[in-house]
Amino acid sequence: MHDDDIANIMRALGHPVRLSILRFLASQQQRECCCGDVTESLPLAQSTVSQHIKVLLDAGLIERKPHGTRNRYMIRQDRLAELGTAFGGLIEGLNLRAPHKEAEPA
Template structure:
């Protein structure tokens, strides 16, 4: 069985998915949002901006990135949006990142 590659990039699907996780975690605000949602253990409606030193529009942009990677889910509740962490996707992310970490722990043949 061969490695599945994406048509768009030519890279292995797992590599593209792991890069997406990296993109999602590449800004402290997005990490802070994930931590906030994980700690609350419930959907958060309109309160995220109160806990971050950012404007509402900036928080919305960061939430969009997290939604695109599937790490958070969002629903509209009247005039506000509610967000919750997708625990299954976060576990999948951790599995992929742990796999990357395990491959980095292997000693290089050149002794580097």
């Protein structure tokens, strides 16, 4: 993953409402979970929620599955794992690069 991608995803995660949406989806994942459900769980207008959902979609963090007149959303676990790896790599890379001592015991 490139820095731009990481930054993109981070920005998508950089809003409390979007975190709430993800958490809500996670808690409901087994069931149907449409935009209306998410909207009900938040003090925001439907259009606003839809907009946030779009951001998460564009970041590839969730997935849309049309289902009749409503859309079912679910978290993309694969991407989440990918992100976890990338983020771990980022943190790792930000660690002290040149150990001024012996490396920590493995």
